[in-house]
Amino acid sequence: MPMLTTPEMPHPVPLEVARSARARRRGLLGRDRIDGALLLSPASAVHTLGMRFPIDVAYLDRTFRVMAVRTMPPGRIGLPRPRARHVLEAEAGAMGRWGIRRGVRIAVRDP
Numbered sequence: 001m002p003m004l005t006t007p008e009m010p011h012p013v014p015l016e017v018a019r020s021a022r023a024r025r026r027g028l029l030g031r032d033r034i035d036g037a038l039l040l041s042p043a044s045a046v047h048t049l050g051m052r053f054p055i056d057v058a059y060l061d062r063t064f065r066v067m068a069v070r071t072m073p074p075g076r077i078g079l080p081r082p083r084a085r086h087v088l089e090a091e092a093g094a095m096g097r098w099g100i101r102r103g104v105r106i107a108v109r110d111p
Contacts, residue, residue: 045080
């Protein structure tokens with residue numbers, strides 16, 4: 001499984017990658033939690049309709065630099081970010097613990 005890292009992150013985080021249209025549409029729907037994060041690629045917007053828990057959402061540009069981080073409760077529709085090429089999802093509060101904020105560049109590493 002790929003791992004998510006940043007220059008400030010002490011330990012890599014498990015990362016699932018949703019590349020197919022079907023996997024991106026499903027995202028975290030139907031789950032009660034996620035260990036690590038889910039990368040939707042390509043993507044520029046998400047929704048939490050039908051979600052069971054609040055999530056942190058990081059919008060990433062084509063170089064995987066974080067453009068914005070938002071916490072979304074269930075039942076919301078996020079507006080598309082025109083320059084976003086990828087979206088990173090995790091349980092609410094995780095991005096803050098990992099040091100993921102605007103301007104940070106994330107990296108995807110194979111184990």
